[in-house]
Ligand SMILES: [Zn+2]
């Protein structure tokens with residue numbers, strides 16, 4: 098079953114396909130109101146998707162933690178060399194292997210689900226990391242890891258898996274790469290030819306500033322003034338000329 102999950106490239110597609118298949122198989126068995134092979138809106142319900150999620154996780158756990166599950170079901174302690182022994186795993190009421198903690202007394206009251214489901218490192222784990230990485234809009238490793246954890250999954254070797262997925266993520270590579278530096282063009286001949294200042298100039302107009310142009314009785318009249326900045330492009334000398342308005346004739350006068 099786990100190998101068939103490898104045919105899916107996203108967590109969403111795996112979830113919806115498995116949800117449909119489970120629904121269809123139930124309708125052939127006669128355990129729901131539907132009949133035969135069909136696409137059904139019922140499969141998109143949150144409760145159905147949750148059941149399918151548990152089914153998928155149970156499948157991968159049964160395959161990867163076969164020995165561990167047998168030991169736990171047999172009520173023996175895990176052998177020392179088992180990789181999940183440090184997590185003090187236990188099997189919850191729906192048959193999922195979860196990280197043990199200090200909340201074991203809450204089992205049966207629904208709060209046992211506060212403990213993370215152990216997900217073995219593999220295709221399903223990388224689908225989950227991809228899903229939550231997209232969900233947090235391609236943020237970094239810590240935030241992706243946090244999103245996976247806060248949705249109740251404990252991925253074995255999750256840190257390395259996270260890093261490798263983010264490293265190979267196309268969007269992240271695009272967003273996080275260093276900006277390219279522009280290669281500047283050759284300087285124009287005017288800037289390289291020595292000569293008297295202001296032989297060749299560049300200019301810009303800036304402003305306006307309000308200035309007091311006329312004192313009136315008990316006040317003052319203000320008008321706007323602009324400035325033209327001439328810069329010699331050989332020597333970088335600067336000259337500023339005042340402009341009284343923005344008309345062409347005023348500019349020609351300043352020039
Ligand atoms: Zn149906």
Ligand SMILES: [Zn+2]
Pocket residue numbers: 230235236263266267268269270
């Ligand atoms: Zn990304």
